Amino acid sequence: MTHRRILSLWFPRMGAERLLRQARMAEDLPFAVLRDSGQMKVISSLSITAESQGLSCGQSLRDAMAICPSLITKLQNPQLEAKFLTSLCRWANKFSPWVAEEVSNALVIDLTGCAHLFGGEEGVVQQVELDCIDLGLSVHIGIADTKGAAWALARYVGQPLSLNRTGDAIDQEAHATRSRAIKRRNWEQGGQAPCLKSSKSISCRIAAPGFTRQALLPLPVAALRLEGHVIRSLNRLGLCRVEDLLNQPRAAIARRFGKGTVYRMDQALGVAPEPINPSKQTLHFACRLTLPEPIGFMEDMLAALDKLLPRLSKGLESKGRGARRLRLEVYRTDQTMQWVDVGLTRPSFECARMRPLLEMKLAEIEVRFGIDILRIVATQTELIYAQQHKGRIDLGAEMSEGLSSNTDLDDLIGKLGARIGLETITRLHPGNSHIPEKAAQTIAAAWSSPEMNWPNSGLSRPLIYFQPERVIALEVPKVPLQFKWRGQVHESASAYGPERIAPEWWLAERAWHTGTRDYWKIVTKTGDRLWLYFAHGGLLSGGWFCHGRFA
Known part of the structure; x- marks a missing residue:
């Protein structure tokens, strides 16, 4: 029978290491991330040097x-930390498609049926460690049959079992009473309690299939994710250990x-099920080019685009x-960055349609001392075709025809939009109203198609x-035979x-508070x-x- 295998990843210093990585600061600096707690600031994350x-x-x-x-501090940004954890969740999809985010900077992964792709579970652990070294992150790893056991192994394996007791260590029986306790010691009078250390060497982070209980026995009771007051009691x-708790009658514990x-x-x-709810996978299209030497000429940036765009197009x-x-x-x-945005009038993955728009924006980039990294991100994408009832050949032909036909106007709108903004380029569409000023509605040209079938009411309307x-x-x-409009006197020659x-x-519009209107087409002398x-x-x-003028 195939055992369910769960991988737990805990990033204990993610908040501090994210900022160290972003600012490219030295890792040996004492660095801390602060958060507000009432009227004071407390530490939420530390670097390894600060912990030492x-x-x-x-x-x-x-x-x-x-x-x-000499401590260096910075305020916490929970929103950016959450986005960074989401990025790590996207990275973890390489190990399994079933990945979920957890509180306290952690990920949980259903590794069932996926470990063999990396040479076994040991290969998965090695790959995770190598990737996290490249990312500049500290990670604790645990693999077991259950989510709770993997969580415990990731956080408590290899940690010394040190507990400050505040009372007696009584004999653990179902009906233990105070009368059966040993004589009180000096720590009851306010002295220092002795330190209990594990007599077993806890080094294995992977619990073999079917051996979850044995892997949990030497761990502290906090590994069971109990509440703080329960752990203290x-x-x-x-x-002190899970083994001690499991040896007690369940009824007495409850x-x-x-x-x-x-x-x-x-x-x-x-024994009790604990499902994993995977995070919703969002499509992410981006590619990056890291240069060995900084560049600054337009020709070099265009050459970099020519390397990036085919990769993005393929994705x-x-x-x-x-x-x-x-x-x-x-x-x-x-260590500064800049970005430029461009929009396309219709979705496309063709490099020939994306490159001219980006080329027009390169002049806005300040090179300064040189550029060593370029990155292109498709921040908004759309399905090119959505029909699924057609065959693959017909669907591909239809897609190719739609991409290659009538693109001149779209390309023109895209180039104009790169200069003045796509929102400023509009087109008219027929409106569903008999009111003259509502007979047409203005829509952004980049997100609409030309309307070919305008309704013909047979009524004459001004230009x-x-x-x-x-x-x-x-x-x-x-x-009126004579009227004054815009400071000039006009005489009517004919009227229709x-x-x-x-x-x-049903609409209380102020423009129509003057009541019903009788429209006339008047030709002046x-x-x-x-x-x-x-x-x-x-x-x-x-x-x-006067409401309008005819051609």
Whole structure:
């Protein structure tokens, strides 16, 4: 029978090492990450050097500076740490597709049926260690049949069992009482309690299949993920190891310490199920080029793009997706970076359509002392084709035809958008309303297709619309023979109408508070063709208004 195998990865110094890695600081510097706790700042993460000088997580900044005056600190950013853990989750997908994030900077991986791809579980451990060395991260690893056991092995294997007792170590029987305890010692009077050390050598991080219980026995009871007050109570009674706890009657443990303690024991031993809910895998398309020497000329950056874009294109094509937005990130030798964004009017994985847009943006990049790393990320992608009921040959032909046909206008919009922004380039689409100013709606051209079938109402509409402007004329429904508009007096030569348009009663629009309108197409003696209407009045007084001009 195939045993379920769980891999637990714990990054105890992730917060500090992430910032050290980002700032490219020396690893031997005492560094700490701080978080706010009430009215003071406490340490949330430490570097190895800071730990070696006696600092610990949860310690106040004042005490830490007294111990280590040269300590370098920085405030915690939980959002960025969560994003970094998500990136590590994406990295861990190389070992198994079933990866989940855990609190306290940890990952849990269902390794069942995957370890042989790396030469066994020992090969997985070696690969994880090598990758984490490259990433500059400390990692603790545990592999077992259950999630709880792997969690325990990753955190407590190789750690000395040191417990400060606050009471008597009484004989552990089901009905132990105070009368059967040994004589009280000096630590009960406020003295230092003796230190209990494990008599067994705990060195194995991998529990063999079927030997989960044996691997857990020498570990401290804290390895069962119990609450703090329960751990203190167990230690006070002398139940220091998992072995001590498992040798006690379950009923007595449940009665004394609650059912949660027994449930945690069952989870660690595999008696109670503990499923793993994998994190949702998001498609990520990015490629990076690290240069041996810094570059700064335009020709060199174009050559770097020519190396990056085919790799990005291959990744997009393999998933049937096309890029809609691209980001080019450049990292300079002075440890600064800059990025530029471009957008495509339609999804594409073709290098010929992405390269010209990025080339136009290269002039915005400040080279300074040189660029040694370039990275391209497809920040927004879309499916190029979504039909699945067609055959592979037909679907491929349709996709190729859609990518190669009628791209001139899209390429033009993309190049203009790289200069002035895609949001500023718009096109009109028919609107679902009888109101003249709502007969068309403005939509960004990059995210819409031209509408070929416009509804034909047979009604004449002006070429230019503007906000209704007051016309000075007699306030009667008849066409005025003479009116004043924009400071000029106009005389009517001919008029066509009226066309009555009522407001949308379900919308309380201020522009229509003047009531129902009678529209007239009026041709003046000077040749102007204007679109006037007479408002019959409503919440606001009516009168004559000019709403547009014909060609």
